Amino acid sequence: MAAAGGIVTMREDRASGTTAVIELLRAGASAPSSHNSQPWRLQWHHDAVEVHGDPDRRLEVADPDARELRLACGAALLNVRLAVRAQGRRAHTQLLPDPADRWFLGRVRPGSVLPASLWESELATAIPRRHTDRHPFDGRPLPAALRDQLARAAGRESCRLVFLTDARQRRELRELTARAHRQQRADPAFVAEWERWIGHPAREDDGLPREHAQRAPRADSAWRPRDFGDAVADTDRTAPPTGSGDDPTVAVVLSYDDGPLAHLRAGAAMQQVLLTATAHGVGSSFVAPPLEVAAVRDEVRALLGGVLWPQVVLRLGWGRPVHPTPRRRDTGA
Ligand SMILES: Cc1cc2nc3c(=O)[nH]c(=O)nc-3n(C[C@H](O)[C@H](O)[C@H](O)COP(=O)(O)O)c2cc1C
Known part of the structure; x- marks a missing residue:
């Protein structure tokens, strides 16, 4: 073996x-x-x-x-x-x-x-x-035909993809994201776990490397509170925060149930969407905090109609080349 x-x-x-x-x-x-x-x-x-x-x-x-x-x-x-x-x-x-x-x-x-x-x-x-693209995305919309294709991609796995276009819904989800992020950062157990995975000197082929490990939220994006300081070039870093530097398409993968099977299906739907985006030159990343804090996730669910279960919030936009993140190595033993 x-x-x-x-x-x-x-x-x-x-x-x-x-x-x-x-x-x-x-x-x-x-x-x-x-x-x-x-x-x-x-x-x-x-x-x-x-x-x-x-x-x-x-x-x-x-x-x-x-x-x-x-x-x-x-x-x-x-x-x-x-x-x-x-x-x-x-x-x-x-x-x-x-x-x-x-x-x-x-x-x-x-x-x-x-x-x-x-x-x-x-x-x-x-x-x-496909790599997680944490660059700021400008506000250029994705063509309607591509959005349909992304929605169909999620549908192939018995899930739904909903685009957040309504200004009130977007504002509320941004606020819930900020609240969940603050709550997590205030929890010593969360921070300790973060430090075991993010920028840990002993990690080489899993977790996020040191250069991803900036902890503070970037000032230019409410949608990227946890961008790990990403691996963008220094020229990007020195760009002054504008408060509106990141205006992505935001989409949520929703499932019809919330048990283990539904989670596996939602993972497949998420990946169908991510790969479809990649195939069309669209970058993508994740907005996890509002779905990781249970009480906030309930509010996100209510915001989206209260029937289906939100599983993944995605940021989508016209991407730039991104460095791959390491994977565990094949030892060849
Ligand atoms: C369920 C899930 C939640 C994630 N949440 C975040 C997040 O909140 N912020 C972030 O920058 N990346 C997030 N990621 C992306 C991971 O950090 C990324 O997948 C991992 O580092 C591997 O890199 P790759 O996607 O480029 O292959 C998430 C990924 C998954 C599957």
Whole structure:
């Protein structure tokens, strides 16, 4: 068995088979995760890629219910599915396949030959190109046709994508975001957890590196209270805060339920949206605080009609090139 940080592969006899399996595992590991915690174990077992949530990598304070862990693993499963399809195989997917093991979140088994459709190929190609883009976005709107496409992408995973266009709703969500962020920063347990993951000198291939670790909110954006100081060039940093430097499209992925299955589906929907955006040159990042504080999440839900469950708030806009964030290395053992 070959082990990797977070990735375990069974050795295969045929080199080509091994390469194909490694491609699938790498696709899974490219998924986004809160604090780049990479809260999964990916393994090739028998004839399928298995995705196991790793409770030791859960953010106990920011994510006590493992909702974000499941979103990340749902995104990893979607990546594996797309990678299987890009290899020209059917992708047979099971979510929560073992009722006795709550951390066994899903498996994808490559099946018989079936060429990928155009959109599947496009999204699979976008997997290694998608990176969280924390640059300010100007207010240029996304074309209506592209917004429809993003909404359809979420719909493929039985979720909804709602764009926040109403000025009052945007203002209220901004205020809820600021409140949640202040609450989290005032909690010593949250700060301690943050310091274990963000800018920690011992972390190389997970968490956010030191250069991402500026703690103070950037003055130019209410939508990026937690941008980790991002990896933008110094020229961007010296730009004076204008108070309106960041005017992104804001969209929320909503699910019809709020249990483990719904979280996995929402993670897949989130990733469908992110990859569709990447394929069209649109940058994206996350606004997690208002959904991490339970009482604030209830208010966000009420703000959006009170029926569906908000799972991810996304910032979208015309992006710039972004450096990739590290992933756990394949030790090749
Ligand atoms: C559920 C979730 C919440 C996230 N929340 C934030 C956030 O609040 N602020 C932020 O800058 N990035 C956030 N991220 C992005 C992660 O930091 C990012 O995915 C990780 O560092 C890996 O980098 P990559 O997305 O460029 O591959 C979030 C990601 C996920 C999946």
